Amino acid sequence: MNPATSHPVLTDGSRLIAEACVRAGADAYVGYPITPASLIFFYASRRFPIALAAPDEITALQWMAGLAAAGHLPVSATSFPGFALMVESFNMAYMMELPMLVVLAQRLGPATGTATAGAQGDLLLLDGLISGGYPFPVFCIADIEDCWTLPPIALRTAVDLRTPVVLLTSKEMVMTQERVDLAALPPIEPVRRTFYEGPGPYCTYGADENLVPPFLPVGNDRHQVRLNASTHDRCGIIQHTSDEAMANTRRLQQKVEARTPVLYELDEQEGAQALVVAYDITAGAAREAIWALRAEGTPVSLLIPKTLLPVPAVYADIIDRYPRVVIAEENLQGHLAHLLFGRRIPPHVRLVGAIGRMVRPDEIAEAVR
Amino acid sequence: MSRFLTDPELPFCKGCGHHLIVRNTVKALEAIGVQPLDVVLVTDIGCHGIVDGNFATHTVHGLHGRSVALGAGMAMALPPQKKVVVYIGDGGATIGLQHILEAARLNVDLTVVVHNNMLYGMTGGQPSGLTPEGFRTVLTPQGYPFPHHDLPRLVHDAGAPFAARVVGLGDFSDVLRQALETEGFALVEVLEICVSYGVKMNPDLRLKELAQQAGYEPGVWTRPSRPAFRPVPRETSSLLDMEPVEVRYTSPLEGRYALVLGGSAGEGVQQAAELLAQTAIAAGLHATKKGSYPVTVGVGFSTAEVVLSRPPIFYHGVTQPDAVVITSADGLENQRERIRKMAGGILWLDASLPVPETGAEVRVRDFRGRAGARNAAVYALWTFLQETGVIPAEAFAETVRRSSLGQHIPENLLK
Numbered sequence: 032m033n034p035a036t037s038h039p040v041l042t043d044g045s046r047l048i049a050e051a052c053v054r055a056g057a058d059a060y061v062g063y064p065i066t067p068a069s070l071i072f073f074y075a076s077r078r079f080p081i082a083l084a085a086p087d088e089i090t091a092l093q094w095m096a097g098l099a100a101a102g103h104l105p106v107s108a109t110s111f112p113g114f115a116l117m118v119e120s121f122n123m124a125y126m127m128e129l130p131m132l133v134v135l136a137q138r139l140g141p142a143t144g145t146a147t148a149g150a151q152g153d154l155l156l157l158d159g160l161i162s163g164g165y166p167f168p169v170f171c172i173a174d175i176e177d178c179w180t181l182p183p184i185a186l187r188t189a190v191d192l193r194t195p196v197v198l199l200t201s202k203e204m205v206m207t208q209e210r211v212d213l214a215a216l217p218p219i220e221p222v223r224r225t226f227y228e229g230p231g232p233y234c235t236y237g238a239d240e241n242l243v244p245p246f247l248p249v250g251n252d253r254h255q256v257r258l259n260a261s262t263h264d265r266c267g268i269i270q271h272t273s274d275e276a277m278a279n280t281r282r283l284q285q286k287v288e289a290r291t292p293v294l295y296e297l298d299e300q301e302g303a304q305a306l307v308v309a310y311d312i313t314a315g316a317a318r319e320a321i322w323a324l325r326a327e328g329t330p331v332s333l334l335i336p337k338t339l340l341p342v343p344a345v346y347a348d349i350i351d352r353y354p355r356v357v358i359a360e361e362n363l364q365g366h367l368a369h370l371l372f373g374r375r376i377p378p379h380v381r382l383v384g385a386i387g388r389m390v391r392p393d394e395i396a397e398a399v400r
Numbered sequence: 401m402s403r404f405l406t407d408p409e410l411p412f413c414k415g416c417g418h419h420l421i422v423r424n425t426v427k428a429l430e431a432i433g434v435q436p437l438d439v440v441l442v443t444d445i446g447c448h449g450i451v452d453g454n455f456a457t458h459t460v461h462g463l464h465g466r467s468v469a470l471g472a473g474m475a476m477a478l479p480p481q482k483k484v485v486v487y488i489g490d491g492g493a494t495i496g497l498q499h500i501l502e503a504a505r506l507n508v509d510l511t512v513v514v515h516n517n518m519l520y521g522m523t524g525g526q527p528s529g530l531t532p533e534g535f536r537t538v539l540t541p542q543g544y545p546f547p548h549h550d551l552p553r554l555v556h557d558a559g560a561p562f563a564a565r566v567v568g569l570g571d572f573s574d575v576l577r578q579a580l581e582t583e584g585f586a587l588v589e590v591l592e593i594c595v596s597y598g599v600k601m602n603p604d605l606r607l608k609e610l611a612q613q614a615g616y617e618p619g620v621w622t623r624p625s626r627p628a629f630r631p632v633p634r635e636t637s638s639l640l641d642m643e644p645v646e647v648r649y650t651s652p653l654e655g656r657y658a659l660v661l662g663g664s665a666g667e668g669v670q671q672a673a674e675l676l677a678q679t680a681i682a683a684g685l686h687a688t689k690k691g692s693y694p695v696t697v698g699v700g701f702s703t704a705e706v707v708l709s710r711p712p713i714f715y716h717g718v719t720q721p722d723a724v725v726i727t728s729a730d731g732l733e734n735q736r737e738r739i740r741k742m743a744g745g746i747l748w749l750d751a752s753l754p755v756p757e758t759g760a761e762v763r764v765r766d767f768r769g770r771a772g773a774r775n776a777a778v779y780a781l782w783t784f785l786q787e788t789g790v791i792p793a794e795a796f797a798e799t800v801r802r803s804s805l806g807q808h809i810p811e812n813l814l815k
């Protein structure tokens with residue numbers, strides 16, 4: 032730290048997320064209070080050009096879809112109980128191809144669980160969220176710097192792919208105050224939005240080989256826009272299962288798989304026989320664990336996935352290089368492990384989990400030894 | 401053919417009242433002199449919802465019951481010359497009643513046209529919240545046993561400037577025109593009978609008669625106009641306009657030190673812990689702080705965890721605290737399990753409290769007696785620093801003095 036140029040403050044990830052979203056071009060926030068996402072709502076209410084308080088989370092997502100259809104780039108933050116209410120509307124936004132960002136701050140479940148206890152319990156829900164099993168982009172914050180760097184990437188992805196995106200985080204990440212050097216935060220480029228400028232006729236879902244149709248807001252004076260949450264053709268007209276409509280639905284999967292940015296951190300050590308894989312809040316414990324292991328002379332590597340869905344193929348390539356793999360996450364079921372290996376976890380893979388508390392560095396180190 | 405339509409052949413059963421709603425809508429739109437691209441038609445789920453393809457306006461086909469909220473999002477963002485029209489059925493209005501009342505309350509600039517044929521036509525004729533008492537449906541062949549919602553009155557009570565009910569026969573375009581010309585929220589309930597399910601189950605009923613029997617009073621309910629809800633984007637300032645913590649102290653700490661402060665809500669526990677973390681940063685350390693309290697934030701325990709560290713902190717959980725500082729009975733109760741498990745470290749305990757079972761060294765101090773309840777937490781942390789020197793106690797006293805707490809702390813307390 033250079034004292035001459037540093038700007039240390041004590042703050043939390045929620046503040047960085049809200050500020051980063053606005054700098055990246057998000058212009059509307061629709062909130063409904065829920066712990067542990069209420070702090071983001073509080074900051075967003077002060078900072079977003081438009082900040083709305085919805086009467087429930089279904090309304091929140093619908094208002095967001097309406098705002099997005101009219102050309103805004105909306106954001107909301109919630110936790111499982113609120114997100115559960117958003118699910119159908121999230122599917123609608125996915126089918127209509129409307130850009131928006133939902134920050135999902137995980138807390139301890141099931142159901143209302145414990146509002147002020149952290150957890151990593153919603154990844155498998157996200158994997159199956161879209162009826163039919165279609166993927167959408169899910170990025171995950173691994174440390175407080177990510178609270179600054181990931182929202183712009185998530186928003187850019189939402190715009191570039193015309194899709195709702197989830198930024199996954201958890202209670203301990205967004206509510207813990209930490210020392211942050213504001214001078215060290217990189218500048219944020221606003222997301223550039225382009226609208227269809229052709230002569231028409233405009234087809235709302237007429238994509239070329241880049242798989243994402245050009246966007247035009249409803250209410251514009253130039254071309255008719257047809258948005259549709261039901262199965263539809265290229266022009267947004269409802270269909271049963273026509274070839275054109277099925278091709279359009281298939282494209283939703285193709286665009287997300289082909290164009291979601293792949294983000295991860297890989298710290299490989301020569302001679303390492305073990306790889307630790309951890310995301311979200313457990314990434315911090317994993318970092319401390321590998322420091323301790325290396326300090327005692329045990330070589331070990333670390334993979335921190337930040338693009339969680341669709342699961343990038345490169346994770347399998349990395350994992351396959353190691354005779355032992357330790358996957359640590361704050362749940363009992365091994366959500367990421369399940370995404371990577373299915374129900375049959377191979378013998379060389381060890382899972383470290385916890386509920387009601389954070390996974391500790393010593394538990395991860397123990398699993399490596 | 402009207403310029404608002406691309407195809408005059410509507411997709412409804414012969415004799416369905418939906419035909420008339422479309423025709424009257426088109427007539428009303430023509431009367432107010434807008435162009436097709438000035439109109440966004442938002443449709444719900446139901447037979448009416450497949451009409452999108454016939455319209456030359458912008459069309460949005462959403463989910464069951466949610467179209468009013470979806471349309472509201474658009475209406476908030478579009479200028480007043482753009483008209484957002486929502487088509488919804490009686491079923492959609494039932495499942496989405498909250499959205500309708502909220503849009504009326506906020507006075508969102510929408511025209512909601514409720515196609516009330518008193519049952520769910522698309523799914524086989526089940527009753528909805530707008531099915532009148534005595535009306536026979538496939539699920540209630542003896543007659544529906546409950547009274548219906550009075551939708552225009554509900555939205556009127558919620559603050560809608562314009563609400564109306566019409567019997568869906570003949571020309572009712574003038575009511576729709578008035579709704580479209582309303583600044584803000586307008587709802588028109590159109591009564592119809594579904595020829596496929598409604599007539600089959602109630603063969604003798606005529607629409608007018610039915611409306612009368614059911615107490616479905618035609619009418620218009622208005623309120624004085626008020627501005628439509630159209631949030632204007634505002635200039636805001638950065639959330640990062642924060643005073644930097646000036647690094648002007650030093651600390652002998654080389655590793656990591658974890659402290660738990662336990663007290664009562666309303667006694668400044670969280671602020672004291674935050675000031676400790678800020679002091680640590682001022683002493684060149686890394687610091688994290690988190691709080692825990694019951695949902696009723698004004699009563700019961702209030703606990704804070706602070707980690708101070710020379711190296712960066714990646715894991716900010718506290719498994720084995722080096723110090724636990726307890727200032728009240730609430731704090732002790734909340735931390736009793738952790739204190740019992742302590743195999744080392746130091747427990748600072750207010751003199752008013754019984755010494756709990758613990759493996760930690762116990763130091764009993766008169767925090768509350770010396771400082772009073774409100775300042776006990778700050779004083780306890782100052783005492784902890786005095787006795788350990790993890791950070792200079794004077795640095796903490798200085799941070800406290802400069803904070804909003806400063807003026808409430810007696811001169812000599814932190815000396």
Ligand code: SF4
Binds near residue numbers: 412413522
């Ligand atoms: S089923 Fe009933 S509501 Fe649907 S189009 Fe036919 S008559 Fe109209």
